[in-house]
Amino acid sequence: xxxxxxxxDEHGRHRTWAAVAxxxxxxxxxxxxxxxxxxxxxxxxxxxxxxxTSALPAWxxxxxxSVVVYGSRGFDxxxxxxxxxxAVASVLLLTxxxxxxxxxxxxEVAATRERSExxxxxxxxxxxxxxxxxxxxxxxxxxxxxxxxxxxxxxxxGLTVVVQGAARVLAPALAVAGLYLFAFGSSPGGGFPAxxxxxxxxxxxxxxxxxxxxxxxxxAAGVEVVELxxxxxxxxxxxxxxxxxxxxxxxxxxxxxxxxFRSGGILQPFSGAELxxxxxxxxxxxxxxxxxRHDWADDTPEGPGREQ
Amino acid sequence: xxxxxAALLVLVGLWFSLSGAVGVLRMPDVYSRVQSGTKAIxxxxxxxxxxxxxxxxxxxxxxxxxxxxxxxxxxTNPAASHALVRAAYRAGIPQWSGAVRDDGHRHEPDRSR
Numbered sequence: 001x002x003x004x005x006x007x008x009d010e011h012g013r014h015r016t017w018a019a020v021a022x023x024x025x026x027x028x029x030x031x032x033x034x035x036x037x038x039x040x041x042x043x044x045x046x047x048x049x050x051x052x053t054s055a056l057p058a059w060x061x062x063x064x065x066s067v068v069v070y071g072s073r074g075f076d077x078x079x080x081x082x083x084x085x086x087a088v089a090s091v092l093l094l095t096x097x098x099x100x101x102x103x104x105x106x107x108e109v110a111a112t113r114e115r116s117e118x119x120x121x122x123x124x125x126x127x128x129x130x131x132x133x134x135x136x137x138x139x140x141x142x143x144x145x146x147x148x149x150x151x152x153x154x155x156x157x158g159l160t161v162v163v164q165g166a167a168r169v170l171a172p173a174l175a176v177a178g179l180y181l182f183a184f185g186s187s188p189g190g191g192f193p194a195x196x197x198x199x200x201x202x203x204x205x206x207x208x209x210x211x212x213x214x215x216x217x218x219x220a221a222g223v224e225v226v227e228l229x230x231x232x233x234x235x236x237x238x239x240x241x242x243x244x245x246x247x248x249x250x251x252x253x254x255x256x257x258x259x260x261f262r263s264g265g266i267l268q269p270f271s272g273a274e275l276x277x278x279x280x281x282x283x284x285x286x287x288x289x290x291x292x293r294h295d296w297a298d299d300t301p302e303g304p305g306r307e308q
Numbered sequence: 309x310x311x312x313x314a315a316l317l318v319l320v321g322l323w324f325s326l327s328g329a330v331g332v333l334r335m336p337d338v339y340s341r342v343q344s345g346t347k348a349i350x351x352x353x354x355x356x357x358x359x360x361x362x363x364x365x366x367x368x369x370x371x372x373x374x375x376x377x378x379x380x381x382x383x384t385n386p387a388a389s390h391a392l393v394r395a396a397y398r399a400g401i402p403q404w405s406g407a408v409r410d411d412g413h414r415h416e417p418d419r420s421r
Contacts, residue, residue, distance in 0.1 A: 014333075159391055159394075160390070160391070160394060162386070162387055162390045162391075163387045163390065163391050165387075166383050166384060166386075166387035167387075169383055170380065170383055170384065173379075173380070177376075
């Protein structure tokens with residue numbers, strides 16, 4: 001039995017040898033992983049021990065992973081956050097709709113006068129007619145009209161009552177779970193993953209109810225402002241640490257009783273700002289791409305493209 | 309005792325997962341394959357979650373998580389399978405030639421719209 005023979009097999013019989021090899025390989029991997037699990041009494045690596053021993057005295061927090069993420073290695077999180085911010089900015093730049101400009105004229109309108117001087121009796125050839133027909137077709141598909149063809153995914157108002165009912169139950173539960181992750185999420189927790197959960201909730205609502213429901217939230221001009229405000233708070237927290245304590249993202253808040261909501265000094269404000277920054281950033285990027293339609297300017301003011 | 313019950317529950321879960329996997333491979337069309345898949349998730353995952361609750365006690369940290377995950381699975385799995393099958397139906401994917409009944413057209417708007 002060779003692979004060549006099987007590729008000739010028209011109805012694609014199941015390649016048993018491939019399945020057996022993959023399953024056996026996976027089994028070996030899992031077996032190795034299980035046998036190599038650290039025993040409970042095994043000594044921790046130095047880095048882990050350092051994080052465990054410094055979390056409580058230096059940061060007043062019982063969650064070493066949160067201390068690493070938002071405290072002792074906060075600079076890494078800082079860098080990741082601004083990498084995300086840069087990505088958001090570039091995606092928004094690339095997907096931004098055309099801006100309204102006073103007195104803007106499309107190429108076709110602007111050139112009308114000159115063209116009629118040069119060529120008072122234009123005759124349109126076959127190429128031009130085809131190109132114009134194709135352009136009109138594209139605009140019609142993009143314009144979301146009642147005759148939009150099936151070649152573009154139909155913009156359904158939403159899914160069935162089954163899915164909508166499930167989304168109605170799940171969205172609040174997931175939102176609460178995300179907030180819990182931010183507020184009390186034991187290691188690992190915090191604002192970064194909670195921001196991802198926030199995006200998940202909105203995507204769920206988008207999938208179940210269609211874009212009309214979430215558009216007011218996701219396309220509001222305020223979202224960008226909120227995102228930048230989150231980033232500004234992160235910068236502020238980090239820089240105050242540099243000025244007051246001598247290192248970036250050092251703690252400068254008084255430590256409260258460990259285990260409470262406010263324990264850990266700057267950890268919780270940092271995490272909250274991450275929630276705002278990451279949540280709004282991911283929402284902006286995702287819905288900018290989901291709402292991406294045609295991006296060229298209409299030639300004529302009353303063109304078929306619509307502002308949304 | 310607890311361990312035995314938990315092990316039995318895990319075995320039940322494994323059995324249904326296996327039968328679901330076999331069904332996904334053996335069933336003739338999309339609709340019956342999805343149906344097998346839902347069994348694998350519902351009856352495969354829920355007993356395992358129950359086993360983790362049984363093994364660690366009702367008031368444990370694991371149980372609260374297991375209840376939460378179980379509820380989420382119980383809601384998402386039917387809804388997702390429903391949406392998947394409906395999408396397949398609307399896309400015009402045919403039923404197995406041996407299927408005897410198709411009531412879907414009575415509930416779906418005309419696709420030729």
